[in-house]
Amino acid sequence: MNGYNFAYLDEQTKRMIRRALLKAVAIPGHQVPFGSREMPLPYGWGTGGIQVTASVIGAADVLKVIDQGADDTTNAVSIRRFFETTTGVRTTTRTAAATIIQTRHRIPEAPLVEGQIVVFQVPIPEPLRWLEPRESETRTMHALEEYGVMHVRLYEDIVRHGRVATGYDYPVLVNGRYLMRPSPIPKFDNPKLDHCPALLLFGAGREKRIYAVPPYTPVRSLDFEDHPFTIERWSQVCALCGSAESFLDEIIVDDKGGRMFVCSDTDYCLARRR
């Protein structure tokens, strides 16, 4: 594309972001500040993820972009088109064929493999944010591993709902050290983070933070001994492909109360029906 550098960002900016990424990989789960740039996309639509992807993508990469598990929703389509225009790289909807997967709110159902990079779009990187409003204090709490207050939140959940009611963005402890927000993925996807063979990168554009989980890093979801972490289960199977293992979305199909449950991961669902 004329007048623009490969992948939109200039090389100095990419270098700056790559430095932040290297630091993030070296300290799994630790939030690294970076100089987030204005992107041709509103905040909240993936400006952090798009900058991380732009910094790691090369001409030989194959890109997949998903939004809530789907390849064909507005956010996914526009970000995929953005990189098609600014880099000319090949894109795909198949998880297995992709080298870089930028995602919002899901991790693909198909197992990730070594050499793949997953880029997460993060709205709020700080797991302690709603518990402690001061940024200086949350940083100290991370530095000193003072995470008791997170369990106070889980405790409150059990008091009010009889179980931990947090369904997405469920807090995890990375490598036994840093408390991390896995971005708003359903807790169904949390077990996929643990010892994942792929490199997981997280970018928060508005909050100007980058963090990472290197391949094969232990990632533990917080819980109580007598209220262990569990994932969602459905009484139905996918109405299209019949899968009983995947994360299901409930879809309203008419105005008479009709509904169906289908896989949220469109690529996984299509592959099973083929």
Added chain:
Amino acid sequence: MNTEAIPLLRVRGLSHSYGAQVGCLDVGFDLWPGEVLGVVGESGSGKTTLLGCLSGRLTPRAGSVWFTTRAGRAVDIPRLGEAGRRRLLRTDWGIVHQNPRDGLRMRVTAGANVSERLMAMGERHYGRLRDTALTWLTSVEIDGDRLDDLPDTFSGGMQQRLQIARNLVTRPRLVLMDEPTSGLDVSVQARLLDLLRGLVGDLGLAAIVVTRDLAVTRLLAHRLLVMRRGEVVESGLTDQVLDDPQHPYTQLLVSSVLPP
């Protein structure tokens, strides 16, 4: 009192100032395990500054605060570093604020407030946490039914008792109290003092109670420091200081209280 000759807290030459304004000047005392020390003086006499320096919230200009840990090691609080200080504050120390809102999390239930320190120390069993919280609520005379209520729905006296339970749950050895009763009306004060006296006796706590109220120190404190303009002008056994004050300022302070 402990037979070993190691005080829990040994304060020497503690001074702090705000610019030219003296906060406290050359304060020194020993506090022994199980002892309650009262610090009295009018407002502006440096009581709160002293407490701030002791707890590590303020870094004193000069002086040392040696605290003997459970392991028997003496650490100098101002030079301990933030990590060690915060660990002490969560485990071996308790701080009871004048305003319970400063010491409580108002948006989480009473049970969570009491359990927070335990969770910070690594307790991860929900059932056990609730049992412990319930026991502590009962021992500060709060009805067990209120375990899942927000502190906002509590009266001022109950909030103050909840704050005390929250601090005592890790069985600290030293509790710092800043005017623990001053926000409460007289009958509630009396009950709280009774409770505190009982807890201090049962648990063998050492405590430093900062107050303007001489009656509180009479009931609670074994020994007394009288402060004026940042300096300790008189110290000694509580009854001795209150019944036979030597320093003119103490005499003034004692005589300004209406006889009961």
